[in-house]
Amino acid sequence: xxxxxxxxxxxxxxxxxxxxxxxxxxxxxxxxxxxxxxxxxxxxxxxxxxxxxxxxxxxxxxxxxxxxxxxxxxxxxxxxxxxxxxxxxxxxxxxxxxxxxxxxxxxxxxxxxxxxxxxxxxxxxxxxxxxxxxxxxxxxxxxxxxxxxxxxxxxxxxxxxxxxxxxxxxxxxxxxxxxxxxxxxxxxxxxxxxxxxxxxxxxxxxxxxxxxxxxxxxxxxxxxxxxxxxxxxxxxxxxxxxxxxxxxxxxxxxxx
Amino acid sequence: xxxxxxxxxxxxxxxxxxxxxxxxxxxxxxxxxxxxxxxxxxxxxxxxxxxxxxxxxxxxxxxxxxxxxxxxxxxxxxxxxxxxxxxxxxxxxxxxxxxxxxxxxxxxxxxxxxxxxxxxxxxxxxxxxxxxxxxxxxxxxxxxxxxxxxxxxxxxxxxxxxxxxxxxxxxxxxxxxxxxxxxxxxxxxxxxxxxxxxxxxxxxxxxxxxxxxxxxxxxxxxxxxxxxxxxxxxxxxxxxxxxxxxxxxxxxxxxxxxxxxxxxxxxxxxxxxxxxxxxxxxxxxxxxxxxxxxxxxxxxxxxxxxxxxxxxxxxxxxxxxxxxx
Ligand SMILES: Cc1cc2nc3c(=O)[nH]c(=O)nc-3n(C[C@H](O)[C@H](O)[C@H](O)COP(=O)(O)OP(=O)(O)OC[C@H]3O[C@@H](n4cnc5c(N)ncnc54)[C@H](O)[C@@H]3O)c2cc1C
Ligand SMILES: Nc1ncnc2c1ncn2[C@@H]1O[C@H](COP(=O)(O)O)[C@@H](O)[C@H]1O
Numbered sequence: 001x002x003x004x005x006x007x008x009x010x011x012x013x014x015x016x017x018x019x020x021x022x023x024x025x026x027x028x029x030x031x032x033x034x035x036x037x038x039x040x041x042x043x044x045x046x047x048x049x050x051x052x053x054x055x056x057x058x059x060x061x062x063x064x065x066x067x068x069x070x071x072x073x074x075x076x077x078x079x080x081x082x083x084x085x086x087x088x089x090x091x092x093x094x095x096x097x098x099x100x101x102x103x104x105x106x107x108x109x110x111x112x113x114x115x116x117x118x119x120x121x122x123x124x125x126x127x128x129x130x131x132x133x134x135x136x137x138x139x140x141x142x143x144x145x146x147x148x149x150x151x152x153x154x155x156x157x158x159x160x161x162x163x164x165x166x167x168x169x170x171x172x173x174x175x176x177x178x179x180x181x182x183x184x185x186x187x188x189x190x191x192x193x194x195x196x197x198x199x200x201x202x203x204x205x206x207x208x209x210x211x212x213x214x215x216x217x218x219x220x221x222x223x224x225x226x227x228x229x230x231x232x233x234x235x236x237x238x239x240x241x242x243x244x245x246x247x248x249x250x251x252x253x254x255x256x
Numbered sequence: 257x258x259x260x261x262x263x264x265x266x267x268x269x270x271x272x273x274x275x276x277x278x279x280x281x282x283x284x285x286x287x288x289x290x291x292x293x294x295x296x297x298x299x300x301x302x303x304x305x306x307x308x309x310x311x312x313x314x315x316x317x318x319x320x321x322x323x324x325x326x327x328x329x330x331x332x333x334x335x336x337x338x339x340x341x342x343x344x345x346x347x348x349x350x351x352x353x354x355x356x357x358x359x360x361x362x363x364x365x366x367x368x369x370x371x372x373x374x375x376x377x378x379x380x381x382x383x384x385x386x387x388x389x390x391x392x393x394x395x396x397x398x399x400x401x402x403x404x405x406x407x408x409x410x411x412x413x414x415x416x417x418x419x420x421x422x423x424x425x426x427x428x429x430x431x432x433x434x435x436x437x438x439x440x441x442x443x444x445x446x447x448x449x450x451x452x453x454x455x456x457x458x459x460x461x462x463x464x465x466x467x468x469x470x471x472x473x474x475x476x477x478x479x480x481x482x483x484x485x486x487x488x489x490x491x492x493x494x495x496x497x498x499x500x501x502x503x504x505x506x507x508x509x510x511x512x513x514x515x516x517x518x519x520x521x522x523x524x525x526x527x528x529x530x531x532x533x534x535x536x537x538x539x540x541x542x543x544x545x546x547x548x549x550x551x552x553x554x555x556x557x558x559x560x561x562x563x564x565x566x567x568x569x570x571x572x573x574x575x576x577x578x579x580x581x
Contacts, residue, residue, distance in 0.1 A: 004325060013460060013511055013531050017397035037512055094372050096406070105296065124393050125375045128365040130331075134367025139442040141332055142360045145505065146332070155446070159506055160356040161457035165328075166447035171442075180505040180514045214407035216372025219543040222399050224392070229373075230557040232549075241561050242571030246579055248559055253541045255463070256487060256576065 001055030002110040005046040007039040009070040010122040019221045035070045038117025041177035041186035047078045056080045075195035076187030093126035094216040095194035103135035104208035105156040118143045133174035145180035261287040262347035265298045267479040275353040277420035284314030287380045301327035310332025311427015335364040337434035354412040362412045371406030395511045395534030461518040463489035470525015474502035483573040512534035526563045
């Protein structure tokens with residue numbers, strides 16, 4: 001099996017996000033960068049599949065120089081090699097542009113299945129996996145919590161509102177990973193040592209024949225709306241505080 | 257010239273979903289500002305009869321493709337059909353629900369139509385004749401205003417945020433034949449396991465009662481369920497409760513769970529870690545019950561009770577029952 005896992009480097013979920021005063025972006029100073037949590041599930045599933053069926057895992061990442069660290073993390077977890085798409089022209093890439101870059105890189109290698117995260121926890125856009133599948137003209141199975149690959153087919157469980165679907169797709173296809181798919185492994189110390197020697201191919205937009213045309217732009221960034229300060233309902237008698245809460249929900253908030 | 261505001265209506269088991277009326281309402285407002293019409297695409301099997309219902313929510317024209325191939329939903333059939341009718345009619349704006357189905361379909365359409373989209377938008381408006389969509393990013397730690405230079409300008413809208421307003425229109429029904437070829441249809445649904453709880457999904461619930469590690473064990477969720485029953489609410493959980501195996505994965509609220517926007521969110525025994533707050537802080541009213549007065553959840557709560565949840569929650573249930581009968 002030739003398995004591809006797409007990984008994005010994002011701010012740690014613990015990070016406080018501050019918008020620049022002029023609204024042109026976020027302050028990046030002090031941010032700890034990590035692999036997108038959903039991509040950890042994708043990499044883990046790629047590795048499990050390789051361990052079961054044999055083959056190789058290639059990680060693909062578009063991002064600035066620092067993103068190399070995230071590629072090394074995936075190599076330390078057990079992937080064989082990496083492709084790093086690095087070009088300042090991609091700094092403000094939207095989902096379509098990013099997917100085009102990933103598609104261009106993936107087209108140059110053999111692939112039977114491609115993993116993405118169901119969304120990246122920075123832009124929260126959740127688009128790249130599907131667009132990538134369309135650009136490669138292969139099927140997609142998105143937001144997946146269970147996967148079985150057998151006889152050239154992939155079978156997946158996809159939770160929807162109030163039900164679970166079991167869906168099936170021929171290979172190759174794109175699978176986007178949701179929490180629940182697996183428990184991502186940690187990189188072992190020997191894994192980290194080995195990762196340093198694994199090959200990573202660095203490519204820019206020109207090498208991939210990409211012309212960058214960003215179609216969705218963030219014009220303005222802003223902090224979240226302030227919430228009005230809340231009310232603590234004081235008192236030791238739970239029957240009294242509870243009754244007061246219910247009264248407030250009814251008369252003030254009008255939500256019950 | 258691209259013209260018109262289009263939506264993709266969503267139906268399940270032959271009934272239009274509430275979120276379809278919400279996006280119709282949002283589309284109507286945009287179209288009125290542009291002096292344009294609202295068109296909806298409706299796909300399904302045996303759904304022609306429900307198409308006029310969209311008229312009640314401001315849709316001028318409904319393009320219906322009624323064919324067994326559309327039941328159940330598959331990305332392949334839906335994306336091919338919508339792309340076809342959209343390409344033929346060249347709308348200026350295309351809106352979908354950021355529901356599970358809408359997320360899958362809208363993103364494939366971005367690829368097929370080679371355009372851009374603002375995912376999970378919470379506000380849409382027209383500025384200088386163009387769509388501006390506001391959406392949370394970094395799990396709501398900041399917001400962005402997005403414009404799309406591709407065509408159509410696409411946005412998916414978060415369920416439960418846009419009001420579904422009745423706005424009587426004739427709702428003319430136009431049938432179309434997407435003429436799908438078999439080689440376009442690669443994926444299939446082999447099984448559907450319905451959840452038997454009969455509860456509204458967290459992402460669409462108007463009220464949610466959530467329990468965290470403070471619940472101490474799965475058996476204690478009974479008191480959460482009792483309160484939820486009285487309020488007509490859905491039960492949620494923190495990741496700590498899910499990872500402990502007390503609640504199913506589908507109950508998790510937060511950055512790696514579900515992002516919810518109910519009118520009322522009651523957090524019981526949840527500390528309010530940044531990843532949990534990320535998933536629920538756009539709720540209209542937040543209530544926190546926690547014995548630790550310094551728990552970060554209180555910084556987001558409209559109403560807080562600092563006390564033992566095992567004493568307070570049953571009392572809330574009792575008081576609510578008295579009020580609501
Ligand atoms: C990458 C990543 C993603 C994550 N995603 C999510 C996510 O999507 N959703 C999520 O929820 N978390 C998520 N987390 C985990 C998050 O950081 C917290 O660990 C988790 O939310 C804590 O859950 P909790 O509030 O239930 O537990 P705790 O933080 O342990 O809080 C329990 C609270 O219960 C209170 N309590 C205890 N007993 C009682 C009592 N008898 N009466 C009243 N109060 C009581 C305590 O005072 C305490 O505040 C994520 C973490 C990471 C690293
Ligand atoms: N710059 C990138 N490099 C590699 N993979 C990416 C990149 N951006 C997005 N992806 C993949 O697409 C998924 C969804 O991202 P998004 O559509 O941005 O939310 C991520 O979880 C990654 O697997």
